[in-house]
Amino acid sequence: MAVQAASSGPPTPAVVASRRPGTARARLRGLGPSVVLLVISIVLLYPVIDAAVGTFLTQGTGRPTLGYWRQAFAAIPVFKDMGVSALLAIVVVAFVLLVATPCGYALAKLRFRGSGVVFLVAVACMMIPIESILIPEYINFVRLGLVGTLWGTALVYIGMGIPFGVFLTTNYFRNIPDSLIEAALVDGAGNVAGFWRVMLPLARPALAIVAVMQFLGVWNDLLTALLFMPQSVQTIGVGLAGLPGTHVANTNALVAGSVLSAVPPVLVYLVFQRYLISGLTLGAEK
Secondary structure, X not given: OHHHHHHOOOOOHHHHHHOOHHHHHHHHHHHHHHHHHHHHHHHHHHHHHHHHHHOXXXXXXXXXXXXXXXXXXXHOOHHHHHHHHHHHHHHHHHHHHHHHHHHHHXXXXXXXXXXXXXXXXXXXXXXXXXXXXXXXXXXXXXXXXXXXXXXXXXXXXXXXXXXXXXXXXXXXXXXXXHHHHHHHHHXXXXXXXXXXXXXXXXXXHHHHHHHHHHHHHHHHOOHHHHHHOOOOOOOHHHHHHOOOOOOOOOHHHHHHHHHHHOHHHHHHHHHHHHXXXXXXXXXXXO
């Protein structure tokens, strides 16, 4: 009887709110965008998932097999090529951050003549199509003896990545209040110490965006690596492009290698996705 009496008492405010028709409609409206995004994700991911599953099934019979994976590993050194791509991407990311970050700080916080022109030049360099400069760049690198070397290839990527890094870090540093660096200067810190101790820790989201974009750009690139890399070593993109019988016999072997090569970029994106999403609006903010 005591239990019945307790259960028959007046409902709590939360229970009353949950029984209101407006609350149910609001929940349904809230589920709408999630359902739409789920449907879009399924449509976009289905071809990728279907191709990945197809690498484990024989054509025609649909029986399980690892033959296509064996073909991919037999045709090219997959892990070696992935290691070359990772090394190249890490070197490029390190040098781009080393150059672009202090440049962005100087353009955003230090007042000097011509800083606006330098920033406009960086923006203009971003607008130049890569394909339009590869031929003259290749000729210049041949004269310097840098074609066919890993460092020469890295220099090409670094040169193409610095303008974007300068643009992004400059806009990010501009959004940081000047009072923070002024307080550091009042406390006796110079510009270098203020940049290292105050501004650099605050700029970690922007640095993460630059690092992710450069890593993905180097990892997924084919044309530059094909032209400038030495023939003794190759990136995973070049290795997969040169897979024998790519267009006829080894299509599933190509997909198998592509699935494996896509794992590092996906992991990098998943780790830094919140920085990537927030960084997409940095260039539009003042």
